[in-house]
Structures are given as C-alpha cells and as structure tokens.
Amino acid sequence: MTQINITINLEDLKEKVENSSLESPVKSSISLILNSLMEKERDEYINAFPHERTVERKGQRNGYYGRELITGVGSLSLQVPRTRDGEFSPSAFKRYERFDQALVLSMMEMVINGVSTRKVSKIVEELCGESVSKSFVSEITKSLDPIVNDWRNRPLNLYYFPYIYVDAMYIKVREDNKVVSKAVYIACGVNEKGYREIIGLQVNHRESEENWSEFFDYLKERGIQSPKMVISDAHAGLVSSINQTFLGTSWQRCTVHFLRNILATFPKKNSTQAREDLKIIFRTPKLSHARELKDKFIETYQDNKKYQRSIEVLESGFEDAMQYHSQPSKYHKNLRTTNMLERVNREVRRREKVISIFPNDQSAIRTIGSILMDLDESWENTQYLKQFDKYY
Numbered sequence: 506m507t508q509i510n511i512t513i514n515l516e517d518l519k520e521k522v523e524n525s526s527l528e529s530p531v532k533s534s535i536s537l538i539l540n541s542l543m544e545k546e547r548d549e550y551i552n553a554f555p556h557e558r559t560v561e562r563k564g565q566r567n568g569y570y571g572r573e574l575i576t577g578v579g580s581l582s583l584q585v586p587r588t589r590d591g592e593f594s595p596s597a598f599k600r601y602e603r604f605d606q607a608l609v610l611s612m613m614e615m616v617i618n619g620v621s622t623r624k625v626s627k628i629v630e631e632l633c634g635e636s637v638s639k640s641f642v643s644e645i646t647k648s649l650d651p652i653v654n655d656w657r658n659r660p661l662n663l664y665y666f667p668y669i670y671v672d673a674m675y676i677k678v679r680e681d682n683k684v685v686s687k688a689v690y691i692a693c694g695v696n697e698k699g700y701r702e703i704i705g706l707q708v709n710h711r712e713s714e715e716n717w718s719e720f721f722d723y724l725k726e727r728g729i730q731s732p733k734m735v736i737s738d739a740h741a742g743l744v745s746s747i748n749q750t751f752l753g754t755s756w757q758r759c760t761v762h763f764l765r766n767i768l769a770t771f772p773k774k775n776s777t778q779a780r781e782d783l784k785i786i787f788r789t790p791k792l793s794h795a796r797e798l799k800d801k802f803i804e805t806y807q808d809n810k811k812y813q814r815s816i817e818v819l820e821s822g823f824e825d826a827m828q829y830h831s832q833p834s835k836y837h838k839n840l841r842t843t844n845m846l847e848r849v850n851r852e853v854r855r856r857e858k859v860i861s862i863f864p865n866d867q868s869a870i871r872t873i874g875s876i877l878m879d880l881d882e883s884w885e886n887t888q889y890l891k892q893f894d895k896y897y
Contacts, residue, residue, distance in 0.1 A: 662728025699893025
C-alpha cells in the first residue's frame with residue numbers, strides 16, 4: 506500500500522492566519538494527491554490496472570462518485586473510485602482525518618501562542634466557506650479532549666519510577682459566574698531507564714493535604730508504586746501527604762526553595778559573606794562535609810541576633826534538603842532541586858497567559874494537557890539521568 510505523509514509547518518500556518526490568505530493551488534494539489542492515491546488503492550484492491558485482464562483480477566471498476574471533504578485548506582471536491590461489488594473503501598479519508606487532527610492541534614497551538622480566536626475564526630471561515638464564531642473555534646478544539654484525557658490517564662505500570670517531582674501552580678477559572686483561583690497539580694517522573702515522563706495532571710480548588718493525597722491516589726490507581734524519592738517544595742500539606750501515601754519513600758526538599766527561605770530571614774545589609782557561607786553548604790558533593798559546613802555556619806553566626814531565625818530555619822530543614830546525597834553523586838544536580846519541573850511550569854505559564862481566564866476546568870486541562878503532551882514527546886529520545894538503567 507502506498508504511504509502518505511502529510512505534515513504541518515506551524516509557522517507557515519500561523520502566517521496564513523495572520524495574513525488571512527489562501528492559495529488555490531494548494532487545494533488543487535491536495536485534491537490531485539488524494540484522487541491519485543484513491544485510484545492507486547482501487548488498482549491494488551482489484552489487483553489489476555485499467556483494461557488489464559489477468560487471472561489474479563478480483564473485480565471490476567464502476568466509475569466514481571463525488572464527495573466533499575472539508576480539510577485544512579478548504580472544501581475539496583474529490584472523485585472517489587467505486588467497484589462493482591461495492592466493497593472497496595479508500596483509506597484516504599481516514600488518513601486525511603489524521604491530517605485534520607494535526608490541523609486542530611495546530612489551531613490550538615496558535616490560540617495558546619497568542620493568535621486571537623478572532624483571527625483563527627477568520628481563517629476557519631475561509632476554509633469552510635461559511636461564517637463562524639469564536640465559540641465555533643472553541644468547539645473545534647474540544648476534539649482534543651479525548652486525546653488529552655487518554656494521555657493523562659494512561660497506565661503507568663510499564664516502568665518503575667524511582668524519582669517523582671511534584672508541584673502546583675495557580676490559574677484563574679470561571680466557576681458559578683465568578684472567577685476563582687485553582688491549583689494545577691503536575692507530576693514528572695524519571696523511570697528506571699533514566700527517561701523523564703509527565704505522569705500526572707489534575708485541577709483542584711486549592712493546594713491541601715487532602716487534595717495532594719487525592720492526586721497521589723490518582724497516580725497509584727494508574728500503576729505508580731512508592732518511589733525512592735519525591736522532590737518538591739515544603740508545602741506542609743504536600744509533605745504530610747507524601748509521608749502518608751508513599752511508605753518507605755524519602756522526601757527531598759528542593760534546595761533552591763530552601764535557600765530562598767533561609768535568605769529571606771537574613772538582614773538586608775552587610776550579609777554578603779554570610780550568604781556565601783550558606784550557599785557553599787549545598788555545593789559540596791559529600792554529606793559529611795555539608796554537615797561540617799553547616800555546623801561552622803551556626804558557630805560563626807549564633808551570637809548575632811540578626812541570624813537567629815536563619816539558623817533555626819537551617820537546622821529544621823537541613824536533613825530534608827540533604828536526601829539527594831543517598832543517591833549516586835553524578836545525579837545530585839538533577840535530584841536536589843525541582844528546577845526541571847519549574848521549567849515545565851514556566852512553559853505552561855508562558856502560554857497560559859494568553860488565555861488569562863479559563864472558561865472551565867476541562868478547558869484548562871485541554872490547554873495545559875496539550876502543552877504537557879508536546880513537552881513529554883520532546884523528552885522521549887533524551888535520557889535525563891545518563892546510563893541510569895545500568896546503575897539501576
């Protein structure tokens with residue numbers, strides 16, 4: 506069977522949207538390609554070329570019938586081949602549906618990246634030949650729902666995930682005729698082969714122990730086992746939920762967040778040396794040395810009242826921020842912070858700002874899920890923890 510590969514150049518498509526122009530040769534070319542493909546498929550189905558008489562021949566041609574196909578370049582008038590037995594059905598329409606799905610994804614991407622729904626509406630009007638509204642564009646993007654939901658609810662029992670990064674960000678959603686703030690829960694996992702996956706996405710009312718436990722139960726229902734380590738910030742409800750949900754799992758407190766918490770207690774003036782003395786504690790590759798540096802810091806500044814609160818915060822959170830030392834040193838940089846997940850959040854936030862206020866929870870899941878799916882796909886061929894499968 507002849508293979509057909511149709512791809513979308515997003516930048517070209519966005520330019521078309523911005524300029525609101527279409528070239529008729531594009532429609533003619535695609536019509537020609539699809540008609541030729543269907544003709545070849547009929548030849549292969551009959552197992553004979555036109556007017557060819559062979560013992561392997563399976564049927565007879567029976568002309569064509571016209572069919573309209575709405576595509577990414579407008580309404581196409583195609584000539585669909587028929588056979589006398591009526592059993593032949595070309596695959597071009599099914600294949601082209603995949604192209605249309607790519608177009609829908611591209612339209613969604615354009616909206617997320619700042620192309621207004623008004624401009625997208627204008628191009629859809631040109632494509633379909635009839636007046637459409639912004640709500641029509643929204644309805645089109647709803648076809649993403651089953652794709653996103655299947656992805657975010659996929660089974661997670663193919664690999665064990667020894668490390669899981671979790672965080673929550675806040676968005677604005679319309680609910681009961683008012684705008685409310687809601688938490689978006691996101692989890693990234695590193696599997697036993699050393700590859701990253703985005704394994705969890707949920708929207709809930711607020712960040713609490715109960716809601717974090719609900720999120721972790723959702724991961725466990727899909728096959729997640731207790732990891733070796735969960736890396737996160739120090740939200741009290743989150744930490745308590747980790748301890749209750751994942752038995753035998755250690756919690757790694759993000760060292761970047763921890764440092765910020767300590768530095769926030771420093772005096773604003775004349776603290777340059779103290780800041781450097783604090784930061785060096787978290788740069789050493791050996792836990793024993795880190796403890797020595799921590800004790801030295803306390804000894805140096807314990808008689809200074811301006812640093813009493815700083816020392817209290819350091820002592821109370823030090824061990825939780827040092828859990829990464831239990832893993833191979835070459836992975837410390839990746840395990841001691843949530844920087845990887847912070848980059849994911851920034852990418853979501855950059856494009857979420859275009860939306861500003863989501864009309865409902867499903868719209869948020871659809872949009873954010875589409876972004877996360879793209880990121881997840883970009884990670885497939887890059888090992889996050891090098892040669893981790895050999896270590897593991």
